[in-house]
Structure formats: structure tokens, C-alpha cells
Amino acid sequence: MDTVSSYIQSHRQAFEDDLSAMLRIASVSADSRQRAETRRAADWMVEQFKQLNLATELVETAGHPLVYAESPPVPGRPVALVYGHYDVQPPEPLDEWISPPFEPTVRSGNIYARGATDDKGQMLTHVKSAEGWIKSVGKLPIQVKFLIEGEEEVGSQHLAPFVKQNREKLACDTIVISDCGQFAPGVPAITYGLRGIAYFELRLRGPRQDLHSGTFGGAVTNPAGALVTLLSALKDKDGRIQVPGFYDDVVPLTERERDEFRALPATDAEFMQQVGVTDMWGEADFTSIERRWARPTCDINGLTSGYQGEGAKTVLPAKASAKFSFRLVPKQDPHKIGAALRKFLDERLPPGIQMELIDHHGAPGVVVPLDSPYIRAAAKAIEHGFGRAPVYIREGGSIPIVNTFTRELGADALLLGWGQNDDNTHSPNEKFSLDDYHRGTLASAHLWQELADTPPRQVLRGE
Secondary structure, rough: HHHHHHHHOOHHHHHHHHHHHHHOOOEEOOOOOHHHHHHHHHHHHHHHHHHOOOOOEEEOOOOOOOEEOOOOOOOOOOOOEEEEOOOOOOOHHHOOOOOOOOOOOOEOOOOOOOOOOHHHHHHHHHHHHHHHHHHHHHOOOOOEEEEOOOOOHOOOOOOOHHHHHEEEEEOEEEEEEEEEEEEEOOEOOOEEEOEEEEEEEEEEOOOOEEEHHHHEOOOOOOOOHHHHHHHHHOOOOOOOOOOOOOOOOOOOOOHHHHHHHOOOOOOOHHHHHHHHHOOOOOOOOOOHHHHHOOOOOEEEEEEEEOOOOOOOOEEEOEEEEEEEEEEEEOOOOOOHHHHHHHHHHHHHHHOOEEEEEEEEEOOOOOEOOOOOHHHHHHHHHHHHHHHOOEEEEEEEEOOOOHHHHHHHHHHHHEEEOOOOOOOOOOOOOOOOEHHHHHHHHHHHHHHHHHHOOOOOOOHHHOO
């Protein structure tokens, strides 16, 4: 490892130059005007892999292409699949950027540009760690496969079919994803769990058209009032979700997990200051971290009904709608939740109201056992790269493609984030710490060695 580490250290500037070159490409997958730039980002990735003599393919899709590359097999050693994406979010609003979004600029040790942390910078750490091994030692100690897509920011429409059709090509022992963050500055983390999601839209219809609330109020059900009644029935005063069977499959937190969370350097006071609230609320008998990371929730995401213009208008609206979502923990089934929700709402529908419940999308949660040998390998690698052991965290959000990988490939994911909570992902002035870029590259290089010293899944399972 000393040879590899020396190479990475001596090529810090070259690695930063490559990051800047990638960040200059305006690969906004959602913007058809940037289609050529998005293709240029894919081509740039292909050249990176070809320069390392990896077997490389540009996989055309009906949208933006996938880039696949792999190093030679190493018999008897595990295989790692690295997933990342070369596409980025739109940069608007442009007037809020201090420096142009596609002109990478270094300020106070951070590189500012769209895609700096989400996900070009984080993804490149694994490419550059492979370079460190190949250029200094001649080969990687395990087989590493790379699958880099260009549609993550627009729903990964063509990735899931590719994974399903290429299980043998993508076969691996663990999936490495760096598209998340550390717990705090100087506190690296392994994210071992993600919540799932079930997202719905409820549309209610009453009278044929908006009515005068004075003339007709009290004689017909008000759809806005019906909406409020139905939504308020979803939770009790203590935050418990009232849909029958909702908690049947919830896996409780272990004492180890609760101890790990309690040991994290965070307080409720700091959290309240961060989000700008004066008090906390949530499910009883759980801490705020447990509620956000490892307990199911229900949140209203949007409400629409009646008059919204200036001044007053005494209207009884003809329709009302709401968008709301459940965050799910592992073992909860979004389809089962959806069926129970529909029955729950049907039974409470007020007279004179027609209901339409739209199931927009859903994905189950994911959790990796903390005693996984691949988790232990990643922890050792991160300690080498960052100078301290990582903490173990869950993430309250959802990354649906992780479910696709774990389901189709039968391998656990290692979510190793090098970013920070204030990196402004999806916002103006996105940034990435250059020190974290280099620390992440070194940690990734150590990961390949630590995984080489870990048996493949077949051996672990006694197959």
C-alpha cells in the first residue's frame, strides 16, 4: 500500500485537474439543450477507463448512455461494483452562484461547481484510487467493476432494465456507492441503512363547480374540509400512523444501533438551530435521530384547494388534493402499505365526495448488517484515509436504485460518503472539500486491499 499511497499523494494536483475538467462539462441530464454536453461527459469517463487499460463499454440507451468498465478477474478474491453518475442537476437560479456553475473555482479549500459533490467528485475518488493501484503496482488486488450512468438526476429510467438483463456481467460481492455524506466535518461515516418510500396523491371531488360558501355552505360536503379530515386521520396526537397493519413488518432498532446513535456528536439544540425551529415533535419514545433515520413517517408534501389569490373570496371549492408520502423502514412493503391506505381512506370518505388515490412510486428500505465483513473492511479503509474510525449512520432519504442493485445482484451495498451536509447539493454554490476528495481517494485505495483480505460471499456462506 505504501507505493499506492505515494502515487496518490504525488498526483494530488493531477487528480484535481481531472476533477476540474469533468466539472466543466455541463452534463445536465434534464436539459435537452445540454444533451451534447451530457454525451461528452460519458465520453470523458470512457477515456478515463481506457487510459487505465480497463475493458470499457459505452452502452447506448434511449436516453443518456451508461459507461461500464472492469479490471481483470482475481480468482479467490471478492468483486466490487462501483456505481456513480456523471449527470448533474440544473444549475438554476444562476444569479445566486458566486462563481459560474461550470467554471470550477477553488475557495477556502473547496472546489465550487455543479456536480462537485453530487456525484462527480465522489465518484472520481474510486476511479483515481484504481489509477493509483494500476499505475504504481500494475494491477488491482481485486476485480473492480464500474457502472456509471447519466440519468440519476432524472430517475435512472434505463439503469434498472440494464441491471436486470446483465446480472452475470455485474455479479459482485459488494456494491460501492459514494453519493452521500459524512456525519459531520472530520467525522467520516458508513451509511448502513436507507429508508424506503411510498408516495401518493389524493384527489377529492365534490360539487360540479366552485360554489358560493354562503348560499351552499352547510348543505354539501366541502372537499377541502374532507381533505383535512382524511389527512388528520393518518396520525394520532403522538405521531403514530393509524393505517391498520402499518407497523406489522417494522424491524425494531437493536440496542447496538441505539447506542451508536446516542454516541454521535450531535444534540437536538444544534439540530433545531440548523433547521430553524424552536421545538421538536415526533413519535414518542424515540430520539430525533432515530425518528429521522430508522422509524417510518408520514408527511404531507403539498396541498391544493380553493381560492389562493389576493384578498378574500367566499368559495366552497369543487375539488381538493394533497401529495403525501410515507418513509418506510426495511421489511415494510410499499404495495402492502398502499392497499391498506386505500381501504383506510375509503372507509372514512365523507358523503358526496369522490376520491382518486394515485400511487406515484414506492421503494422498500435497505439495511446492511453491521457485522458484515465488508462493512468491517470499509471501516478499516476509511480509518486509513481519514485518520479516524467512521461512525455508523442511517439515512432518512431513499435511493431507489440501491434496492434494484441489492435485489437483482444479491449483494449488500457499501454507502461511503465523502461529502458534507453543507455542500449545497442541488443548490447554488455546490462545493466539495479538496481535502475530502483526496482522503476519499486514499480510503478507496485501501478499500480494495481490505476487500482483498476478505473472503468472497460464496466462501462466507459456505457455498
